[in-house]
Amino acid sequence: MKQPSPKFAALSASDIEELDHIELLFFAYKEFTADADRILEGIGFGRAHHRVLFFVNRKPGLIVAELLDILGITKQSLARVLKQLIEAGYIDQEAGSHDRRQRHLYPTKAGRELILNLSLPQSRRIKAALKQSSKAQDETIKNFLRQMTDIVPDR
Amino acid sequence: MKQPSPKFAALSASDIEELDHIELLFFAYKEFTADADRILEGIGFGRAHHRVLFFVNRKPGLIVAELLDILGITKQSLARVLKQLIEAGYIDQEAGSHDRRQRHLYPTKAGRELILNLSLPQSRRIKAALKQSSKAQDETIKNFLRQMTDIVPDR
DNA sequence: ACTGATATGTCAGCCTTGTTGACTTATTTT
DNA sequence: AAAATAAGTCAACAAGGCTGACATATCAGT
Numbered sequence: 001m002k003q004p005s006p007k008f009a010a011l012s013a014s015d016i017e018e019l020d021h022i023e024l025l026f027f028a029y030k031e032f033t034a035d036a037d038r039i040l041e042g043i044g045f046g047r048a049h050h051r052v053l054f055f056v057n058r059k060p061g062l063i064v065a066e067l068l069d070i071l072g073i074t075k076q077s078l079a080r081v082l083k084q085l086i087e088a089g090y091i092d093q094e095a096g097s098h099d100r101r102q103r104h105l106y107p108t109k110a111g112r113e114l115i116l117n118l119s120l121p122q123s124r125r126i127k128a129a130l131k132q133s134s135k136a137q138d139e140t141i142k143n144f145l146r147q148m149t150d151i152v153p154d155r
Numbered sequence: 156m157k158q159p160s161p162k163f164a165a166l167s168a169s170d171i172e173e174l175d176h177i178e179l180l181f182f183a184y185k186e187f188t189a190d191a192d193r194i195l196e197g198i199g200f201g202r203a204h205h206r207v208l209f210f211v212n213r214k215p216g217l218i219v220a221e222l223l224d225i226l227g228i229t230k231q232s233l234a235r236v237l238k239q240l241i242e243a244g245y246i247d248q249e250a251g252s253h254d255r256r257q258r259h260l261y262p263t264k265a266g267r268e269l270i271l272n273l274s275l276p277q278s279r280r281i282k283a284a285l286k287q288s289s290k291a292q293d294e295t296i297k298n299f300l301r302q303m304t305d306i307v308p309d310r
Numbered sequence: 311a312c313t314g315a316t317a318t319g320t321c322a323g324c325c326t327t328g329t330t331g332a333c334t335t336a337t338t339t340t
Numbered sequence: 341a342a343a344a345t346a347a348g349t350c351a352a353c354a355a356g357g358c359t360g361a362c363a364t365a366t367c368a369g370t
Contacts, residue, residue, distance in 0.1 A: 015271065015275075016271060016274050016275065016278045017278070017282075018274075018277070018278040018281040018282060019213065019274065019278075020297065021278075021281045021296075021297065021300075022209070022274060022277055022278070022281070023209075023213065024297060024300035024301060024304070025183075025184065025187060025281075025300060026206070026209075027300075027303075027304040028180075028300040028301075028303035028304050029180065029184045030227065030304075031303060031304050031306075032180060032303060046354095046355055046356070047355090047356085048355075048356060048357090051181070054177070054178075054181075058174065058178065063317085063318095064317075064318065064319095065316095065317065065318085072185065073356085073357070073358090074357080074358065074359080075317095075318070075319080076319090076320080076321095076357090076358080076359085077356065077357055077358075079318090079319065079320075080355095080356075081355095081356080083319095096317095099316090099317080099366075099367070100365080100366060100367085101316070101317045101318065101365060101366045101367070102317065102318085102366095103317080103318070103319095116170065116171060119171050119173075119174065119177060120170075120171065122173070122177055123171045123172070123173040123174075123176075123177070124306075125303060125306045126173040126176045126177070126180075126303070127172075127173055128302065128306045129299050129300075129302035129303045129306060130299065131302075132298075133295065133299065137292075137295045140288065140292045140295050140296065141176075141295065141296055141299050142175065142176065142179060143287075144284050144285065144288065144296050145176075145179035145180060145182075145183040145284075146179060146183075147283065147284035147285075147286075148182075148183035148186060148187060148280060148281070148284045149179070149182040149183050149185075149186050151186075151279075151280045151283045151284060153190055153276040153277075153279035153280040153283065201325090201326055201327075202326090202327085203326075203327060203328090218346085218347095219346075219347060219348095220345095220346070220347085228327085228328065228329090229328075229329065229330080230346095230347070230348080231328090231329080231330085231348090231349080231350090232327065232328055232329075234347090234348065234349075235326090235327075236326095236327085238348095251346095254337075254338070254345095254346080255336080255337065255338090256336060256337045256338070256345070256346040256347065257337095257346065257347085258346080258347065258348095
């Protein structure tokens with residue numbers, strides 16, 4: 001017979017069993033990003049540059065609108081870092097052949113080298129964390145992460 | 156007979172098998188934080204407030220130095236958000252009984268309610284992502300995340 | 311051919327949250 | 341009594357989000 005508060009329902013800690021998972025995810029992601037941050041700070045780039053380069057490398061030739069959609073940021077935010085990546089010679093732009101308004105983005109050789117070096121410590125961390133896991137367990141983990149992005153937790 | 160470049164070793168994409176994992180982790184964490192962000196923006200707080208409240212709730216009575224260590228930020232950064240949380244009545248401070256220089260932090264009733272409401276959508280997302288998993292698989296996932304924070308990927 | 315929609319780029323300013331450096335106060339330790 | 345420690349504070353700066361407004365090029369439909 002609890003009365004819910006106007007803004008928030010009355011809850012007790014026992015309602016949530018996943019606090020361990022939440023905490024683990026926080027620390028895991030923190031260490032994960034720190035790997036690349038150490039390299040980035042040496043070359044005057046930040047995480048935003050890393051993400052852009054990562055996805056341009058993952059899907060060479062993707063257009064700006066697609067990249068915006070993947071990153072979930074505004075074009076003004078993207079412009080700032082994309083411009084620097086282009087000027088520094090890590091990304092090339094090319095007008096679309098069908099639609100010449102579109103800008104297709106490609107990593108340069110230097111861009112590919114940089115993103116690989118940024119990914120390497122992250123890769124090593126993941127590989128080590130998977131070390132004791134079987135192939136089936138790897139699928140379990142990937143499936144969990146995949147599900148995490150698909151779920152809509154409203155209600 | 157590749158010559159490594161002075162700054163970065165020469166690599167090809169085939170050297171990294173964990174790009175899928177990296178991408179999945181990025182999207183999973185993005186959605187995970189977005190859950191709470193939607194609530195936070197309604198009450199004028201940000202992620203920094205969330206993290207502080209989360210850990211104060213997880214370990215009631217922890218001192219400022221411990222919190223700084225957990226969060227991995229400077230005391231000036233913490234001060235800004237901690238002050239707001241105290242003034243808004245979500246966290247209480249108490250001088251230590253042994254060492255009265257120390258400030259022990261406790262969530263208030265309102266603080267406990269808020270963090271539970273922030274954690275709820277995240278919990279639901281995780282619970283749903285684990286839905287098809289067995290208990291053993293849950294352990295696999297938690298173990299993976301735990302390993303992720305322990306590994307030192309240098310070399 | 312004109313007109314409106316679309317893709318991108320840009321300027322300006324704001325906010326949050328991280329940083330460094332310098333300094334204060336209270337308290338404990340030596 | 342002096343030094344070390346825990347915490348708090350002020351100021352300034354940087355990264356990377358955001359909004360709003362507007363410019364340019366190109367495409368698509370009538």
